[in-house]
Amino acid sequence: MVLRASSQKREEKERVRLVLMRAALRLSAEHGFASLGLREVSRAGAIAPTSFYRHFADMPELGTALVEELVRPLLGSLAKRAIEADESATGQRAASLVDGMLLAVGADAELVRFIVAERVGAFASLRRALAAEFDALATVLEAPQKSGARGGQQPSSGAAADAVVALLFDGFARALDLPIHLRAELRERLIASLTLVLEASRGAPRQP
């Protein structure tokens, strides 16, 4: 009890901060982050509007926190999945990525909706912050897959990595609007598309 005495207060503050962030996610899934108000978020988080300022200077700052503290970990776990998947079986690797994506949609649809929407949304600062996170993901997919190998990159691997990321995000968007019983079909289609791209990029380098 005497240990880390000051942490009680700090933990409570952290808890409220997270409540506000989750409230913002939920509400921006409903009508977009750009149209979200400080009073609305505070109300949903069950604090007075004036208390909002104890946690964030304004809504853009909350947006930044969402990207850094919630989006980054989710994309990180997706990247980890991609790296760990068996590189020799492209079909398996594609399935692993798609399943990771569908898992994220099931586990935290609000967060995924936020990512998908704000990636191309109206807040330029948010769009840029998210773009940086996606580029990090593409870079991981592009990198030599066995870190110990000589790692000569194929000429088309950049385009292929971009394509994989694009297809994954399109899949995110489609899955969100799809009733659960139709997701199996989406899964098959996505795996087929990803396999096409991954296999093609593994094949003999094409002459321009």
Next chain:
Amino acid sequence: MVLRASSQKREEKERVRLVLMRAALRLSAEHGFASLGLREVSRAGAIAPTSFYRHFADMPELGTALVEELVRPLLGSLAKRAIEADESATGQRAASLVDGMLLAVGADAELVRFIVAERVGAFASLRRALAAEFDALATVLEAPQKSGARGGQQPSSGAAADAVVALLFDGFARALDLPIHLRAELRERLIASLTLVLEASRGAPRQP
């Protein structure tokens, strides 16, 4: 002059209506359609807020008009391009699609930004209206390319058409945020990705 006497009034109304739609496009490129207000649009269109009601019942109705009267023709011309392109040369077909896309970005960036953003945006009704338009585009890409031919569809062509549309829209989004002198590089990458997908879907059907 005596001919079509009543059309003067009607044409003027149509002109103002279009001014409002363009104003809404421009403003939603700045901070999103969902956060757009009737007064703001009216101000940008240089009419009194109360005059807005002479043209649209509310903002959602204006959104619907944007989709039907501006988005639909643009996607239609893209689809036309895809159909007309030489089907036997996949690289050429991919280039044609990408160039059509970049042309649209250059000609009407505001409209493209609207499409890209609201496709995954917060207004559910707008999202659904746009999704219907995209599905129409995918259907065209999926259809047998020579209308006179026997037209047996390949098993993976559905997935390929979806992938092409996904890659095109990702390209839209990237091109919008790219300075013009970097678009050539994006063009090459996109063509490479699209060619991968198109060529793979033309190849021998793969066993599952």
Next chain:
DNA sequence: TGTACATCAGTGAACGCGCGTTCACTGATGTAC
């Protein structure tokens, strides 16, 4: 252990402002005869 002081998350009142919407009115244009 007890006491005096510092910190700081949360608060309610108050502010000026822009919003969507209603209403009755204006005046230019179109129509009937």
Next chain:
DNA sequence: TGTACATCAGTGAACGCGCGTTCACTGATGTAC
């Protein structure tokens, strides 16, 4: 051609409402001695 009436896009005043932000205050918790 002239006259009387209908239509209807555009308007300004007014409304109630929710917004972001400021301010001074409260009271629980943490810290120093």
